[in-house]
Amino acid sequence: xxxxxxxxxxRSSEGxxxxxxxxxxxxxxSLNVNSNPYPISIKDDMLVVPVIQGINYVMVxxxxxxxxxxxxxxxxxxxxxxxxxxxxxxxFSRWIFYAKGPLKGSVxxxxxxxxxxxxxxxxxxxxxxxxxxxWQWFLLxxxxxxxxxxxxxxxxxxxxxxxxxxxxxxxxKYKNLVQCLLAFLTIxxxxxxxxxxxxxLLGSPNMMIRGGGFNDNLFWYADASExxxxxxxxxxxxxxxxxAVMLLWSMWIALSFVKWIKWGINSYxxxxxxxxxxxxxxxxE
Numbered sequence: 001x002x003x004x005x006x007x008x009x010x011r012s013s014e015g016x017x018x019x020x021x022x023x024x025x026x027x028x029x030s031l032n033v034n035s036n037p038y039p040i041s042i043k044d045d046m047l048v049v050p051v052i053q054g055i056n057y058v059m060v061x062x063x064x065x066x067x068x069x070x071x072x073x074x075x076x077x078x079x080x081x082x083x084x085x086x087x088x089x090x091x092f093s094r095w096i097f098y099a100k101g102p103l104k105g106s107v108x109x110x111x112x113x114x115x116x117x118x119x120x121x122x123x124x125x126x127x128x129x130x131x132x133x134x135w136q137w138f139l140l141x142x143x144x145x146x147x148x149x150x151x152x153x154x155x156x157x158x159x160x161x162x163x164x165x166x167x168x169x170x171x172x173k174y175k176n177l178v179q180c181l182l183a184f185l186t187i188x189x190x191x192x193x194x195x196x197x198x199x200x201l202l203g204s205p206n207m208m209i210r211g212g213g214f215n216d217n218l219f220w221y222a223d224a225s226e227x228x229x230x231x232x233x234x235x236x237x238x239x240x241x242x243x244a245v246m247l248l249w250s251m252w253i254a255l256s257f258v259k260w261i262k263w264g265i266n267s268y269x270x271x272x273x274x275x276x277x278x279x280x281x282x283x284x285e
Contacts, residue, residue: 002066006077008058012051019046021078022062029061046080068094074232079225086222086229093216094236095205101232105220109208110145117141129163131263136256143249146206147199151192158189158264166267182268197253200246205239 010018022028028047031038034057041048049058064075074088088101099106117138125134132140144152165182204216212219222230 002064002068002075004062004064004075006058006060006062008056008060008079010049010051010056010058012053012056015052016050018049018051019043019080020049020060021046021080023064023075023077025065026075027063027065029063030059032059033057068092068236070235070237072234072236074229076228076231078228080227082224082226083229084224086225088220088222088229088232090218090232090234091216092218092234092236093204093239095239095242096207096209096218096234096236098235099209099218099232100234101218101220102222102230104222105212106209106218107211109210113145113208117145124159127163129167130159131260132159132256139249139252143200143246143253144196145208146203146246147192147196151196154185154188154192155196158185159260161185162264162267166270179268186264186268193253193257197250200250201243205242 006020012018022045024045028040028042031040031047031049033050034052038050047060049056049060051058066075072092074090086102088105096108099108121134121138121141124130124137125132130137140155144155161182165178209218212221218232218234220230220232
């Protein structure tokens, strides 16, 4: 059962009645005009709304006998007259894959990032100094998409700088300083991995929804309509499926972590962990 609130600003040149057509499965719960409750009157499958001359603030609460399935479509409500400045808001606590509505509104940006992650995965997988293949890089990027940029930056930086440490171990200047920075980066790497796993298992899906909405709260705006409020379509899955996917990703991270740390230690210790100070010998006169 879906609960829907319809808020209207009706302008009327003269008093009378205005009709609004709801879906047949709709159950009208309440009708308020200018903050005053009115009895619900249905004629010819349409709600009759009493209006006065001027602006009328109308609020209708109704329920739709509809389940939140994989493909969701908003109920079609016909205002029976042209309307402008239409705002639609939906609180959708599911794993949203796709959202479509009026031109101005929420867009799932996650899919537009896939080609970028794919290209970076191919590039990083090309270098043999790193302990992962291209598909493993891509899998890492997919999981890290659920956390913020700082965590992504730290984790990716650790791999890059450890790889450079391994490749150019004999050409490092200020080696002791570099080793201290890498040790600190390793600590941050472990912390960020833990945070990313925790966020994936306990947090909500982050599908990078932009354009007037964020994750659970979606928003659309339409300049005008001939009468029927624009339809919204959302493709989504249960958050339990998201949790299961993130659990599998976390298990892969845990299994790969031992290999990554072993590689990191070998890179860190290559050609010596610490550079001793040069001993100066003084010639005796």
